Amino acid sequence: MAQYTIKELEHLSGIKAHTIRIWEQRYHILCPQRTDTNIRYYSDADLKNLLNISLLNERGYKISKIAQMAPDQILEEVKLLCETACRGTQYINALVSATVDMNEEKFQQTLNNAVAKWGFMATMLDVIYPFLNKIGILWQTGNITPAHEHFISNLIRQKLIVAIDAEGVHYTPDSPTYILYLPEGELHELALLYMYYILKVNSQHVIYLGQNLPFKDLERTYAQFKVDYICTVLTTAPERCNLQAYINKLSERFTDCQIYVYGLQVQNDCLFFPENVSGFKSMPEFIALFNKVSKS
Numbered sequence: 001m002a003q004y005t006i007k008e009l010e011h012l013s014g015i016k017a018h019t020i021r022i023w024e025q026r027y028h029i030l031c032p033q034r035t036d037t038n039i040r041y042y043s044d045a046d047l048k049n050l051l052n053i054s055l056l057n058e059r060g061y062k063i064s065k066i067a068q069m070a071p072d073q074i075l076e077e078v079k080l081l082c083e084t085a086c087r088g089t090q091y092i093n094a095l096v097s098a099t100v101d102m103n104e105e106k107f108q109q110t111l112n113n114a115v116a117k118w119g120f121m122a123t124m125l126d127v128i129y130p131f132l133n134k135i136g137i138l139w140q141t142g143n144i145t146p147a148h149e150h151f152i153s154n155l156i157r158q159k160l161i162v163a164i165d166a167e168g169v170h171y172t173p174d175s176p177t178y179i180l181y182l183p184e185g186e187l188h189e190l191a192l193l194y195m196y197y198i199l200k201v202n203s204q205h206v207i208y209l210g211q212n213l214p215f216k217d218l219e220r221t222y223a224q225f226k227v228d229y230i231c232t233v234l235t236t237a238p239e240r241c242n243l244q245a246y247i248n249k250l251s252e253r254f255t256d257c258q259i260y261v262y263g264l265q266v267q268n269d270c271l272f273f274p275e276n277v278s279g280f281k282s283m284p285e286f287i288a289l290f291n292k293v294s295k296s
Contacts, residue, residue, distance in 0.1 A: 003041040003042070003043070004041060004042040004043075004046070004047055005041060005042075006020055006032075006040065009050055012047060012051070012096065013047075013051055013054045013093070014089065015050065015057075020050070023053075023067075027064065027067035028067070029063075029067055030042065030049065031046065032046065047096075047097075047100065048097045048101075049071075049074075051093040051094075051096060051097055052074050052075065052093075052097075053066055054089075054093065055078050055089070055090045055094075056074065056077055056078065058090070059090075061077070078090075078094075088114075088126040088130065091110055091111075091113070091114045091131075092130050092134065095107060095110050095131045095152075096131065096134050099135060099144065099148055099151065099152050100144070100148075102147075102148065102151050104155065107152070107155055108155065111155075111156075111159060114127045120159075120197070121198070121201065124194055124197075124283075125283060125284065128156060129283060135148075135149070135152065153190060157189065157190060157193065160193040160196075161193070163197050164193065164196055164200055167197070167200040167201060170203055175203060175204050175205045176204060176205065176227075176228035177204075177205040177207065177226075177228050177229070178199055178204055178205065178206050178207065178227060178228070178231055179207045179209060179218070179225075179229070179231070180192055180195060180196055180199075180206060180207070180208050180209065180231045180232070181208075181209035181210065181218055181230075181231075181232055182211045182213060182233060182237075183212075183213065183232060183237050184212055184213060184214050184215065185212060185237035185238070186211060186212060186233070186234065186235060186236060187211050187212060187236075188233065188235040188236065188263075189233075191233045191235075191262060191263065191283070192231070192232070192233045194283065195231055195233075195262075195283075195286060196208050198286070198287060207221060207225060207227065209221065218230075222253075222254055222257070227257055228258070229257055229258050229260065230250070230254055230257055230260070231259075231261075231262075232259075232260075232261055232262075232263075233262050234246075234261055234262070234263040234264070234265035234266055235263045235264045235265065236264070236265075238265075240265065240268070243265055243268070244271060244272065247261065247271065247272075247273065247274070248274065250277060251274035251275075251276055251277050254276070255276065257276070258278065259276055259277045259278070260277075260280065260289065261273075261277060261278070261279050262279070262281075262283075262286060266279040266281065
């Protein structure tokens with residue numbers, strides 16, 4: 001069973017730790033346990049309960065009224081909210097709960113409802129990315145396992161591939177060409193797939209080379225097609241100590257094209273980006289960059 005501190009509950013639910021303590025003392029909505037050293041901690045059940053309570057509270061339910069509801073009644077009210085018009089936070093919390101339980105049906109239904117309401121691109125930006133940030137907190141605190149990460153990654157990956165395939169192939173002869181790839185040793189593909197989807201929606205020519213690509217194969221593809229842009233995502237590879245050298249190598253080997261790099265590794269403010277390399281810290285930045293390029 002996972003264990004959460006009150007600060008972790010705050011980050012995951014959006015409810016301030018001070019408010020959680022007040023609710024706990026006044027309404028007894030949570031039942032924390034204590035370690036042998038008398039430190040309070042919370043369970044998976046407490047997390048899911050608080051996520052549901054935060055959804056109802058955000059939608060105008062008074063906490064005093066929620067505290068009087070039976071657990072089944074709270075679940076029913078949350079279900080009704082998620083079936084009607086909901087804000088992104090409610091979908092995000094539902095996805096977190098489904099992940100903790102590894103409940104594929106709930107996960108798929110929540111995503112499908114969000115896509116039906118907002119469309120796929122907006123769902124990725126407003127639901128999936130904030131959800132993945134929360135999952136990152138769970139991962140960092142040891143409250144989910146690699147199995148949970150693979151569970152959600154595969155489900156989201158399936159959605160992305162279906163969305164990409166639905167776009168078909170409809171670029172024009174004068175469309176710029178993009179290579180999308182992950183460097184050798186890099187397997188985290190979701191962001192790259194989303195970039196692929198964005199480009200396909202905008203009728204661009206994409207050569208998708210996927211995960212774990214040796215640099216020599218990138219060079220061969222570039223030499224064959226003389227592409228206009230190269231896009232990559234640097235999450236875990238290369239190692240941080242080799243990151244600047246890798247960016248410099250990209251710049252020097254592909255002087256005639258613009259290179260876009262994204263990912264956790266790029267958040268480092270100490271990096272220097274040569275003239276033909278642009279680093280961006282969020283997917284909306286990439287979308288803005290792309291829109292600027294496509295209109296030029």
